[in-house]
Amino acid sequence: MSALDLPGWKHVYSGKVRDLYRPADEAAAADGRMLVVASDRVSAFDHVLEPGIPGKGELLTRLSLWWFAQLAGADGGRVIPNHLAGGEAPPAAVAARAMVVRELDMQPIECVVRGYLTGTGWAEYRADGTVCGIPLPAGLENGDRLPEPIFTPAYKAPLGEHDENISFERTVEIVGADTAAALRDTSLEIYTRAAALAESKGLILADTKFEFGLDADGVLTLADEVLTSDSSRYWDAAAWRTGSTPDQRMASYDKQIVRDWLAAAWDRTGTPPQLPADIVERTAGKYRELLDTLAG
Template identity: 75%
Template structure:
């Protein structure tokens, strides 16, 4: 598992995932739960549960900027109701040398632009996936059984087609080093209780609908996405981690989808599908050991598409 290479003043490294690093305040006692943490998005990129090299330059900043923009939209900037998120104040008042109040950033300069100060949450073990279009593993399952994650769909759908309505297909977040597992809605009830399971499903579908409408207004299709939630100190369901980024979602160009005649043309991607496709073609299953290094043109194309998505969505 990758580890950070930067020591950050005022923070202590606590954990590294495939693409993000988590820090706690340096004075946090071992084993204690801090009130706030620092989440740093790296330039690492993963596919097929492997971290690839080299990374995507600027990726961490692009995805953090997009997450922050979506958190703001979901907090009510899009006209919808405010959905609680895990963001915490990124500045604090301190006493300056002259005795006057000084506003100090809690985000170290070394990770400025790609880090968020967040509240500690009791994270739920459910990955909340919403699919509005038929693609990826869902398309493969549909071809075999006419279902996606066990949910029956109409006959005659093609790869990339819009579903009659978005579907909620949760997954169980497996322990570190193991694969997440698609689960039924009934299994989520067993894991978190009937009331919480329904809240997760309904909120995920609401967020997807709002985000899909926003994306569509900017000429972009939100094909599918995944959310993670936790509970704050008052038991309030709170959206956490990244949200609606190119790493956690599939975004397509709406004009290409409408006019394309092949799956590749219809699903012109703004996410890391470029990386997935290259790796699938250049690293045979079962994909064990060290993955091949990404070529420069794949890195450049992925960076350009990440940046274009951000520019499209945030344009006035």
């Protein structure tokens, strides 16, 4: 998980798929700018896998920037503040896969919104009739649309540990009632707007996750990547309407290919196996196809 040596920037942190830098000059660092570089690393089940997905960092950065523009009013909705810092381009070596951003007081809550029943939510529903403890109507099937989108937060764990699904009440205990309500309401608003835009492009946004921070004035600000094929599940809308099995209905444009292969090939003990070349190629193709379908 080695980071690049970028002139003028000092590497300070690497997550599963992104590397974070501050200005090397202390005076420049004082203004709160940071550089976020998206790598080609891919993760699943809280593990970074080998090899990476070629071009993934650039594709996800381009999609995030497109969505930030939509949510800044290009879609006709209210402006959602984001962490992008204007006035400076990323270093040439990483320009296509990097963003210069404002430093925020990041909130320790992963803001998950689910509009459809799938993944771990489907497994819990089959067992208990709930998703993250939220009761749902009986009789739903894998891939069904929920009566309304639900907010299912998680507490962000340190690197290498599992995020913990938590209740809204627990979110209030962690960040306070006002911030918890703002995280929930803003997440649901963004999901609703994004799902409508995706639907106009022939796609279903099944679920997604957001991260937020507070800026120097205490304004809740959207950060990190947003509505990408790493942080979201996108399905083909026509296949969902006509498919008779879950696999046919949930024709995906995300890293579900990786998840499915890994779930079948690995018992989640020890080191994950290497991804086969065809899985890497198919995943990269789906990432490109999603960007082309949404942003053109």
